[in-house]
Amino acid sequence: AQSVSQHNHHVILSEAASLELGCNYSYGGTVNLFWYVQYPGQHLQLLLKYFSGDPLVKGIKGFEAEFIKSKFSFNLRKPSVQWSDTAEYFCAVNGYSGTYKYIFGTGTRLKVLA
Amino acid sequence: NAGVTQTPKFRILKIGQSMTLQCTQDMNHNYMYWYRQDPGMGLKLIYYSVGAGITDKGEVPNGYNVSRSTTEDFPLRLELAAPSQTSVYFCASSYGAGVEETQYFGPGTRLLVL
Numbered sequence: 056a057q058s059v060s061q062h063n064h065h066v067i068l069s070e071a072a073s074l075e076l077g078c079n080y081s082y083g084g085t086v087n088l089f090w091y092v093q094y095p096g097q098h099l100q101l102l103l104k105y106f107s108g109d110p111l112v113k114g115i116k117g118f119e120a121e122f123i124k125s126k127f128s129f130n131l132r133k134p135s136v137q138w139s140d141t142a143e144y145f146c147a148v149n150g151y152s153g154t155y156k157y158i159f160g161t162g163t164r165l166k167v168l169a
Numbered sequence: 170n171a172g173v174t175q176t177p178k179f180r181i182l183k184i185g186q187s188m189t190l191q192c193t194q195d196m197n198h199n200y201m202y203w204y205r206q207d208p209g210m211g212l213k214l215i216y217y218s219v220g221a222g223i224t225d226k227g228e229v230p231n232g233y234n235v236s237r238s239t240t241e242d243f244p245l246r247l248e249l250a251a252p253s254q255t256s257v258y259f260c261a262s263s264y265g266a267g268v269e270e271t272q273y274f275g276p277g278t279r280l281l282v283l
Contacts, residue, residue, distance in 0.1 A: 064209065087270065099212075099259065099274040145211060147268055157202070157270070161211035 057082045059148050061160035068136050076122075076131040076163050078146035081114050087127040089147040090120055091159075105129065117138070137168045143160065170195050173258050173275035183282045190245040191280050192260030200220040200263045201243040202227075202272065203235065212259065218243055233272040250282045 060079045068074060080086065090102040099130045103114025110122040129146060146160040174192045193200065199220050205214040214227030218237040232254060234246040243262075247254060257279050261272040 059211075061211075089271075091272075091274075098276045099261075099272075101271050104271060157217075157272075158216060159204075159212040161209060 057148070058149075059081055059146055059159055059160040061146055061163050063145075063163045064161070065166070067166045067168065070084050071135050071169075073133070074133040074136045074140070074165070076144055076146075076165070078129045078131065078160060080127050080129065080146075080148045080158075082127075082148055082150055082158075083162045084150055086148050088120075088122060089149070090114065090118070090129075090131050091145045092142050092145060093162075094142045094144070101137040102131070102144070136165075136167050138167045141165060141167045172196065173260055173262055173273050175258075175275035175278050176267065178276065179209055179279045179281075181283060182247075183283060184250060184252065186213065186250050187248050187252065188245070188280075190247075190260075190280075191204060192243045192275060193241050194243075194260075194262040194273070195263070196262060196273065197240060198262035198264050198273070199240070200217065200265065200270070202235065202261045202263075203233070203243070203245045204259045204261065205229065206259060206277075207255075207256050215245065215258075247280075252282050255282045256280060 058081045059130045063074045063133045087099045088105040093099045093101045105112045105122045113119045120149040173194045191211040202217045206211050213229045216235040218224045260275040263270045263272045
């Protein structure tokens with residue numbers, strides 16, 4: 056069955072620490088990969104996406120993600136987090152495998168301490 | 170552009186009552202979606218639509234109905250509210266699917282069924 060797993064449900068970091076949030080997916084066929092972010096009190100917005108080409112994708116606010124096909128992973132990274140990065144982060148996968156699917160992970164709540 | 174708008178922002182329903190959650194987008198997007206977000210569960214797709222007059226079930230459609238009479242509007246109907254439908258509901262839209270499928274989200278409707 057198609058699925059998206061985010062193994063870290065809650066992450067607490069100090070400012071300037073490095074961040075890596077894991078995302079693994081199970082999906083047959085070609086996929087497109089996304090990271091969305093939901094800041095407190097705001098609605099979800101796209102952070103970055105991967106469709107093809109360079110597996111290292113750069114998004115807004117200094118975030119990047121690397122697609123590793125052999126590991127079915129699309130981990131999100133940021134070298135130095137800021138207090139304003141406190142948010143919930145969702146990995147998502149879409150593709151067509153008989154029927155349409157757009158699947159979100161369960162989310163990772165990141166809290167950055169000032 | 171207002172983007173994706175949702176009304177109401179918050180609603181309390183009694184068991185067995187019905188209501189319609191409104192969703193409108195002004196980006197001329199073909200695709201529209203309804204999700205529910207429950208704590209620790211991520212986003213689950215309820216219904217989606219690929220254009221006016223065309224709707225299809227997502228992962229958790231039971232207890233809900235949708236219609237898409239225009240490109241702009243995609244209302245979600247709860248006929249007999251149940252406590253299990255207590256959730257935050259997000260509407261989203263995208264221009265297309267696959268490479269065009271960056272989803273733009275509304276601010277959400279928080280629903281409490283007592």
